[in-house]
Amino acid sequence: MPEGSPPTRDVMTGIRLATAVALAAACPLLALLFSQPDLQAVFFPGYRRFSRALMSALADVTSVVPFAVWDWLLAGLAVAAIATLARRIRRHQRVLPWFSVVALIVAATAFLGTAGWALNHYAPRLSQDLGLEVGQHSEDQLASATSHYLDQAASRAALVPREEDGTLSQQDFYELARIAGASYAPLAQRCETFSGSTAPVKSLLLLGEPLLFSGHTGIFWAATAEPGVPPNTATAELPFTMCHEAAHRLGIASEEEANFSAFLACSASDDVRLSYSGYYSAFNYCANALFAEDPERARQVILEALAGENGTGVALVMQDRSATRAHYQAYEGPFEDVGTTVNDAYLKSFGERAGVRSYGLVVDYLLAWLDE
Structure with missing residues (x-):
């Protein structure tokens, strides 16, 4: 040459x-x-x-x-x-x-x-930044937390827009995306960990449905710094899921910590749709953990709440829980197993030893938060 x-x-x-x-x-x-x-x-x-x-x-x-x-x-x-x-x-x-x-x-x-x-x-644990002592919990603590978060969700359930039959009304995705994207601004004033971009969460118009079939309701794409959520995410979980993905953009990579961050952002919001979604999701995580440990006690907690003075709100929460479960059943299939396996391998490759189970470890954070 x-x-x-x-x-x-x-x-x-x-x-x-x-x-x-x-x-x-x-x-x-x-x-x-x-x-x-x-x-x-x-x-x-x-x-x-x-x-x-x-x-x-x-x-x-x-x-x-x-x-x-x-x-x-x-x-x-x-x-x-x-x-x-x-x-x-x-x-x-x-x-x-x-x-x-x-x-x-x-x-x-x-x-x-x-x-x-x-x-x-x-990165260092979020519990360290917040001064939380996160550890193992007893069944009594878990039952108490389940009851608490159910009560908090029930007190907001009737305030969320609903149809005549009590089902949650569909909300403007892009309005919620803007609110969720900026939801960490109040928390950032108290803790630097939550500072960062307040840009709206993005809709996944092309790959949203395939993502749901893979068993996932959101994804953060770091190469473009976009937290994305399928528009067809279950209504009760949509604001919480948006805040979860927005937490990743702030550098909160751990799934359990992104879940807890989403709870903090939602519960601190003035928008009842976010507030309800946060407490609803917290209740679900705790209830699922309690059902895994003692199904009979979990049922007893719910039955006692239904018989209490806030029974109407509890009934709406349980209705939303059933509707959410039915919504995602339509996406179950072999592709979900593949998606779960891939995500599990990714999480473990970056030190999250529990893999996809780390999504549920937020319960330890939720219990520690109640001890504050």
């Missing part, structure tokens, strides 16, 4: 492949580095501030539209990749250059998500 001439296509393909390999290899190496207890004190809270600033900057760019940019971008790239591959095969052209471009895009996205956000999985 004459001196000064442009690199050949083979050289460019090699550069792309080498860069993709380097970026992909950097992801587990960074995770290994940040997982070392002796080094975590060095990396945090500096990394969290960096991550929060990066996510805020990206959110400022992507918030120009109310739907998730990555949702459409991913679909567009997939179509483009398939079309260009088919054309290369039809023209009997080499596939390796095509593969090098795809590998580079995938690796760069993974690296941005890992280096820019996912390492928050190794």
Whole structure:
């Protein structure tokens, strides 16, 4: 090759492949580095501030539209990749250059998500930031918490917009998305952990339904800093789910801590739809845990609440619980098992040893909150 001439296509393909390999290899190496207890004190809270600033900057760019940019971008790239591959095969052209471009895009996205956000999985516990003593609980404590959160949800149940038959009215998704996106602003005044972007939560217009079939009701896409929720999420859980995904954007990566953060944001909100959803979700987590430990006692807690002075509100909560369960039953199937397995592997790869079970560990936080 004459001196000064442009690199050949083979050289460019090699550069792309080498860069993709380097970026992909950097992801587990960074995770290994940040997982070392002796080094975590060095990396945090500096990394969290960096991550929060990066996510805020990206959110400022992507918030120009109310739907998730990555949702459409991913679909567009997939179509483009398939079309260009088919054309290369039809023209009997080499596939390796095509593969090098795809590998580079995938690796760069993974690296941005890992280096820019996912390492928050190794951050200090939220309980440390809030001064909470989170530990094991007794069955009596769990039963008491279940009763408390049910009572709080029941006191708000009749205030939420409903149809004549008592079912929850469908709400404007984008209105709730704006409220949920800014829901951590009051908490940020008391705790820096909750500071960050207040951009609206995004709707998943293309991949929302497939996400529900995978057994998930939301996702945070770090490469574009977009917390996304399917529009068809169950009405009772929608505000809570939005706040959960918004918590991830603040660098709260742990699922149990994102759940607890969502509860804090919802319960502190002046909007009764968020407040109800927060207490409703807290009750569900506690009730599910109590049913797992002592089904008869769980039923007794609910029956006593139904017979109490707030029985009408309790009945509405239980109606919403049944409606939510029925709503998601339509999405059950083999694809849900695949989605759960993939998510479980992802969570465990970043130190969440409980995997998908970590979503339910929020109960320990909810009990500790009552002890304050």
